[in-house]
Amino acid sequence: MTSEKKTRRRYSATKRALVLAECAEPGASVAQVALAHGINANVVHRWRQLSRSGSHEGLAVTSEFVALPLPGLAAPAAAPVDLRVELKRGAVTITVTWPLSAVAELAAWTRELLR
Numbered sequence: 001m002t003s004e005k006k007t008r009r010r011y012s013a014t015k016r017a018l019v020l021a022e023c024a025e026p027g028a029s030v031a032q033v034a035l036a037h038g039i040n041a042n043v044v045h046r047w048r049q050l051s052r053s054g055s056h057e058g059l060a061v062t063s064e065f066v067a068l069p070l071p072g073l074a075a076p077a078a079a080p081v082d083l084r085v086e087l088k089r090g091a092v093t094i095t096v097t098w099p100l101s102a103v104a105e106l107a108a109w110t111r112e113l114l115r
Helices: 013-023 030-037 041-053 100-114
Strands: 082-089 092-099
Touching: 013 030, 013 041, 030 041, 082 100, 092 100
Parallel strands: none
Antiparallel strands: 082 092
16 A cells, blocks of 8 residues: 655646636635636635735736737737627527727626626
8 A cells, every 4th residue: 555645736826816816706606716727615715815915925816907018919900999799598699789988887787687
């Protein structure tokens, strides 16, 4: 009988930030997010605790978007003014056009619709 020593899994700061950001979404379940990433929920709860206390480096979650230029890509085309969303359920398709300036309201509306 051989005994194998178990080692702790290590997660990158990027992975931890991704998981914490998903947990911060309205209505998100820590257990479901952890399960989706194959991580024990207790580990994610600990990351959240450390993030809130600011006592662990690399766990901070920010909601800011930072655009980074990608080498070799042309300048982006003009941004669309409206978002177009298609919702399908069976044979029924609903197309919704929403102003880009109100994207937060679209997210809230979609969350309520899907409940």
